[in-house]
Amino acid sequence: MVSAMVHTSFRVMAAVAVLLTLNGCSPGPSDPTAWNGIYVLDKEQSDDIDQWSSVQLSLSASTDSVHIRRDFASGRYKRFDSYGVPVDGVAHDVPQENSSKWLDNVHIGVFFRAGEPSTLSAEFSDDYRTLTTELLQTAETSTGQAEIVTSRVFELLDDGSQIRVVEKRSTRDEPLTFVFKRKTEA
Amino acid sequence: MNTSLARMKRSVRFASILVVLLGSGGLWTGSASGQRAYVMDLPGDWTIDGDLPSNAMLISLQGIANKKGPALYFRYPPGWAFKFTTPVFNYYKDERSISFSELGSPEDAIAALGGFAKGYVVWDKSVRTSLTVAFTVAGLEDAIVVSEEFVPLMEQNGLKEIEDFRGDFDGMTDYEIYSWAIDKYWARCSRDFVIWMGGASGKQMMPGVADFGIYKRAFFTDLSADPADSLEYALHRKILGDMKPTAIVMGWHSYAKDTEGQHVSLISSFGLRMEGLNTLPNASFSNQIPTTPGFRFTNNHHIGRDATVVPEEKVYIAAIQTDAIGIGAWEEAGRGRIPYAWEVTMNWTWLFPAQMQFFYETATENDYFIGSLSGPGYMYPKPIPPDKHRALIREAANLMKGLDLRVFEIMDYSEGNRYVGNIDLTREVIDRYYAGMPDAIGFVNGYGPANTSDVRDGRPLMSYDYYLTPTRPERDAVLDLKELITLNPVRPYFLLIHVRESSAIERVANILDQLGPDVEVVPLDVFLKMAGNSPTFIPRHLKEAGAAEYIMTDE
Numbered sequence: 001m002v003s004a005m006v007h008t009s010f011r012v013m014a015a016v017a018v019l020l021t022l023n024g025c026s027p028g029p030s031d032p033t034a035w036n037g038i039y040v041l042d043k044e045q046s047d048d049i050d051q052w053s054s055v056q057l058s059l060s061a062s063t064d065s066v067h068i069r070r071d072f073a074s075g076r077y078k079r080f081d082s083y084g085v086p087v088d089g090v091a092h093d094v095p096q097e098n099s100s101k102w103l104d105n106v107h108i109g110v111f112f113r114a115g116e117p118s119t120l121s122a123e124f125s126d127d128y129r130t131l132t133t134e135l136l137q138t139a140e141t142s143t144g145q146a147e148i149v150t151s152r153v154f155e156l157l158d159d160g161s162q163i164r165v166v167e168k169r170s171t172r173d174e175p176l177t178f179v180f181k182r183k184t185e186a
Numbered sequence: 187m188n189t190s191l192a193r194m195k196r197s198v199r200f201a202s203i204l205v206v207l208l209g210s211g212g213l214w215t216g217s218a219s220g221q222r223a224y225v226m227d228l229p230g231d232w233t234i235d236g237d238l239p240s241n242a243m244l245i246s247l248q249g250i251a252n253k254k255g256p257a258l259y260f261r262y263p264p265g266w267a268f269k270f271t272t273p274v275f276n277y278y279k280d281e282r283s284i285s286f287s288e289l290g291s292p293e294d295a296i297a298a299l300g301g302f303a304k305g306y307v308v309w310d311k312s313v314r315t316s317l318t319v320a321f322t323v324a325g326l327e328d329a330i331v332v333s334e335e336f337v338p339l340m341e342q343n344g345l346k347e348i349e350d351f352r353g354d355f356d357g358m359t360d361y362e363i364y365s366w367a368i369d370k371y372w373a374r375c376s377r378d379f380v381i382w383m384g385g386a387s388g389k390q391m392m393p394g395v396a397d398f399g400i401y402k403r404a405f406f407t408d409l410s411a412d413p414a415d416s417l418e419y420a421l422h423r424k425i426l427g428d429m430k431p432t433a434i435v436m437g438w439h440s441y442a443k444d445t446e447g448q449h450v451s452l453i454s455s456f457g458l459r460m461e462g463l464n465t466l467p468n469a470s471f472s473n474q475i476p477t478t479p480g481f482r483f484t485n486n487h488h489i490g491r492d493a494t495v496v497p498e499e500k501v502y503i504a505a506i507q508t509d510a511i512g513i514g515a516w517e518e519a520g521r522g523r524i525p526y527a528w529e530v531t532m533n534w535t536w537l538f539p540a541q542m543q544f545f546y547e548t549a550t551e552n553d554y555f556i557g558s559l560s561g562p563g564y565m566y567p568k569p570i571p572p573d574k575h576r577a578l579i580r581e582a583a584n585l586m587k588g589l590d591l592r593v594f595e596i597m598d599y600s601e602g603n604r605y606v607g608n609i610d611l612t613r614e615v616i617d618r619y620y621a622g623m624p625d626a627i628g629f630v631n632g633y634g635p636a637n638t639s640d641v642r643d644g645r646p647l648m649s650y651d652y653y654l655t656p657t658r659p660e661r662d663a664v665l666d667l668k669e670l671i672t673l674n675p676v677r678p679y680f681l682l683i684h685v686r687e688s689s690a691i692e693r694v695a696n697i698l699d700q701l702g703p704d705v706e707v708v709p710l711d712v713f714l715k716m717a718g719n720s721p722t723f724i725p726r727h728l729k730e731a732g733a734a735e736y737i738m739t740d741e
Contacts, residue, residue, distance in 0.1 A: 047662070048659050048662045050657055050658045051604070051655065076445070077603070077606050099736040100736075101605075101634075105669075106634060106635075107634060107654075107655065109637070109670065110635075110670075111637050111738070139673065140738070141670075141674050142648075142651055142674060142679075143676040143722050144674075144724055146672075171669050172668075172669045173668055174665055
């Protein structure tokens with residue numbers, strides 16, 4: 001399972017964000033903590049996720065860092081990946097911890113081998129209304145290895161009630177769009 | 187009705203059935219030609235409050251009646267997992283000259299064939315498991331399985347009560363019920379066949395295979411293979427441990443209790459084999475219809491066993507439909523449009539010979555059969571003790587020879603499935619297949635995509651690179667496949683697709699048509715020959731089975 005924490009300061013930042021929220025400082029449009037919460041995929045408004053019955057997105061952000069976790073489920077089977085990086089637009093190492101199928105499409109013959117390098121960058125823009133990430137991974141395929149660059153643009157919409165993610169992969173001809181509805185506050 | 191009068195009428199009726207059946211050659215002479223049988227349509231509500239009580243009664247009648255010869259055949263309703271009951275019926279009628287008389291109602295069926303039974307067993311509609319136990323009783327005692335509303339029908343036909351489970355199992359767990367059933371019946375049950383009456387759960391049961399279990403006097407259960415359910419798991423192990431080494435577990439696991447992976451792993455660990463599903467229809471009938479004299483199973487090979495084909499610098503695709511030919515798209519429109527490989531449930535060659543002949547005789551040039559699944563039946567190689575596995579592979583190789591099969595398929599869900607863990611093979615397991623199947627031109631592994639591959643003396647072992655579900659939109663499937671082609675820029679690239687059984691071939695062909703001019707769909711044997719002669723895939727295997735970590739190793 002992928003799990004990468006890059007900055008030790010991240011947890012402190014997240015805790016501060018939570019405290020601010022609890023103290024009644026409700027996040028405004030220019031506040032990264034407005035992203036914080038759990039969101040559930042709206043399958044009607046999203047591209048097909050055939051192999052999964054549900055996807056949940058958990059976000060925790062501050063002015064310094066962001067932590068993104070995705071939980072996939074199909075019946076009794078559950079998987080997740082999780083990344084935490086500074087929001088400085090710089091590619092940070094997030095090495096593959098365990099060998100794994102490709103959670104973005106478990107029905108494709110793409111695998112990730114433990115220890116393979118990968119990087120992730122993240123950056124807020126548009127007054128914290130947009131979060132852009134770029135993930136570089138080295139995949140194992142039947143004929144060898146291949147690089148996959150996955151760019152995701154997250155947009156916080158409708159006063160924070162939903163997130164739209166437009167995903168472009170270097171290996172796929174067309175972008176994918178996913179819409180998540182807010183399930184919980186931070 | 188006066189009991190003695192009813193019994194007299196029953197005896198007269200049964201004698202007249204025998205005269206009818208025997209008078210036209212009989213159904214138990216070993217030759218189907220010119221014989222007679224009954225046929226009936228089953229309705230499609232399999233709930234306890236729906237048609238299950240009457241359907242269970244009829245299927246038990248089928249198992250009992252067919253003990254004396256193939257007397258009763260059912261056409262199953264639309265939506266039934268095995269889709270061939272009407273085409274095979276037509277085949278028996280038109281090609282095998284079996285003369286069928288239609289039965290219009292359960293009452294007609296009991297009147298016509300109830301004389302084969304010695305009595306009836308009443309199951310308790312408030313305890314679903316009592317029906318599973320009643321099937322065991324049906325086989326041992328030739329007792330028709332009825333719920334209470336059918337008791338008068340039994341009495342009207344002069345049948346006597348053998349068991350009545352109403353109220354007997356109130357408040358008992360499945361473990362307690364099956365423990366009781368084992369104490370009472372297990373000693374008399376078959377050690378060659380055991381029935382896992384699983385699949386649907388709750389208010390539903392789809393006991394298509396029950397006739398076969400009754401016919402073979404098998405024990406029926408749906409005990410869990412989940413080690414967390416320690417009591418049921420232990421009882422499950424006891425049953426498997428008591429079976430003969432060559433025994434077959436028929437039916438399916440209970441979706442409510444465990445996973446397919448747990449179930450087949452446990453069976454495999456005893457060196458036993460599985461034949462699915464709980465919905466398998468008319469097995470007691472088809473078990474007794476032989477192939478026609480002189481018939482030989484002949485596959486549609488597209489290339490000589492020792493031929494060499496040099497591939498071009500392009501993408502080659504082969505498509506395989508698994509999960510048994512009978513539950514898939516065989517009867518759907520479009521078959522023959524593109525090269526397609528079909529997983530053959532090899533034991534059908536001796537379990538249901540004429541039914542298997544039906545598939546071979548209706549194959550087009552583009553339909554290519556392959557052996558399955560990991561052995562002589564459905565099993566997983568990693569949990570099988572190595573000595574038993576080697577013997578099982580030899581047995582599977584013999585079945586392949588009889589069915590003219592040159593490609594063998596392997597699947598292992600003992601450490602994962604399409605979502606979690608791995609479905610890869612160790613070097614040791616791969617060695618056994620290469621050694622035990624020297625005549626195979628190649629091997630296929632996986633269900634969802636897997637990461638294992640090998641090639642030895644031009645004979646490749648290739649894993650699926652794509653799993654096409656029936657629900658994936660065509661546009662997304664096209665983009666998926668194009669993405670795979672981008673991710674594998676080496677040419678030739680050999681892309682093996684597993685098509686889930688309920689995908690229609692027209693749909694598959696439409697998807698493959700959109701992949702561009704540099705992509706060619708070829709027959710599986712040609713695909714494997716090219717891949718074996720010009721391998722561009724990286725040989726890999728699982729470093730260690732049962733390890734805490736999933737680690738692949740390049741050769």
